[in-house]
Amino acid sequence: MVPRADFTSYYGKPVIKPPSWQARDIAGYFFLGGLAGAGSVLAAGAQLTGRRAFATAMKLSSLGAVSLSAAALVHDLGKPERFVNMLRVVKPTSPMSVGSWLLAVYGPAAGAAAASAVTGRLPRAGAAATLAAAVLGPAVATYTGVLAADTAVPAWHDAYRELPYLFAASATAAASGMALAVSPLHDNGPARAAALLGGSLDLAIGGVMERRLGLVGQAYRDGKAGRLMRAAQALTAAGMGVAGLMGGRSRLAAAVGGAALLCGSACTRFGVFYAGVASAEDPRYTVVPQRERLEAAERRQKPA
Numbered sequence: 001m002v003p004r005a006d007f008t009s010y011y012g013k014p015v016i017k018p019p020s021w022q023a024r025d026i027a028g029y030f031f032l033g034g035l036a037g038a039g040s041v042l043a044a045g046a047q048l049t050g051r052r053a054f055a056t057a058m059k060l061s062s063l064g065a066v067s068l069s070a071a072a073l074v075h076d077l078g079k080p081e082r083f084v085n086m087l088r089v090v091k092p093t094s095p096m097s098v099g100s101w102l103l104a105v106y107g108p109a110a111g112a113a114a115a116s117a118v119t120g121r122l123p124r125a126g127a128a129a130t131l132a133a134a135v136l137g138p139a140v141a142t143y144t145g146v147l148a149a150d151t152a153v154p155a156w157h158d159a160y161r162e163l164p165y166l167f168a169a170s171a172t173a174a175a176s177g178m179a180l181a182v183s184p185l186h187d188n189g190p191a192r193a194a195a196l197l198g199g200s201l202d203l204a205i206g207g208v209m210e211r212r213l214g215l216v217g218q219a220y221r222d223g224k225a226g227r228l229m230r231a232a233q234a235l236t237a238a239g240m241g242v243a244g245l246m247g248g249r250s251r252l253a254a255a256v257g258g259a260a261l262l263c264g265s266a267c268t269r270f271g272v273f274y275a276g277v278a279s280a281e282d283p284r285y286t287v288v289p290q291r292e293r294l295e296a297a298e299r300r301q302k303p304a
Contacts (some may be wrong), residue, residue: 015287016152018280025076027273030144031266032069033103034171035178036062037141038198040110042175044134045190046183047127052117054183054191055130059114061178062133066107066140073103095147106140109133141171148276154286155219155279156272162209163272169205170265172198173236177261180243180254188254192247195261199240202268203233215288219279220271228271235264 019026043058074080087104091097109132116126145167149160156163172194179191206229210217220229239260246253279285 015283016280018277019151019153021273022076023270023273023277025072027270029069029072029076030148030167030273031174031269032065032072033144034141034167034265034269035174035262036065036069036110037106037137037139038168038171038175039065039178040106040113040130040133040137040140042179042191042194043113044130046179046187047130049190051183051187051190054179054187056114056117057182058175058179059110059117059130059133061175061182062137063110063114066103066110070103070107095143095150099143099147102136102140102143106133106136109136138168142168148272151276153276153280154216154289155213155225155275158213158216158289159209162205162212166202166205166209166268166272169198169201170268173202173239173261174198174265176243177239177258177265180247180258180261182258185248185251185254188247191258192243195243195247195257196240199236199261199264202236202265206233206268216279216285219275219282219285223274223278225271225273225275225278228267228274232264232267232271235260235267239264 039058039062043055043062046052046055046058070083074083077083083100086097086100089097090101109129112129113126113133116122116129142164145164148156149163151157159166176191176194176198180188180195183191206220210220213220219225239257239262242253242257242260247257248254
């Protein structure tokens, strides 16, 4: 019998082109967008429950995060006009087009909400802007997961089921961490609850994703991506523990727990980014799953 050929690539080159995105810009863009979007949801909840200082802090946080997120995206694009050019059309089937328009609409809403909260002027317009930012916030926090999964990069594409939910959970953990760090101690009950919810889902979804991906999941466990994902798990678990046990009694504990949750969320986004790059550079993550899918299809087609 002829031995089965091992997977190879021409001259040792990757089968697909690795992402050309800069890690600092795009992974940072993923993280900051999630922090902004989830933060707007917390801000709206705080405003509705009369926690004005909490709401103002989160509105300012979301404005700062989305501003830095847009700056990181424009920096990676190289020219500001390239972002403007993406707004020339509206294509609902394109995550990039939808995301560009989300940022273009969400940013001014977050800015108006923050400006009204700080100055006290135009409270009705500020309330409407707060609501608009909260409505758009979940999409802003998660569309980057859809965007990454829409590529041919194995560690992203094969994780299309879990990646948007992982980004949502990570964003919730980040926003609750920011709220714990900046909001008054007597008002941070909702932030502690959100930290436990977001952190728990982050850890659970990440574990499910790695197990379901099989061989491709190895990209999330090896190298720089693996170190970042393990750091994310440790920081998220520590942040949840500190926030849950002492975040309501100690200002220092709330700040430390919040910082751990923020760092854990950032590590998750950077870990996902580097796992994608590693999976694109190693041909086995493209070739072996393709062979497995082909063999499975052939077995299904054979008569019993």
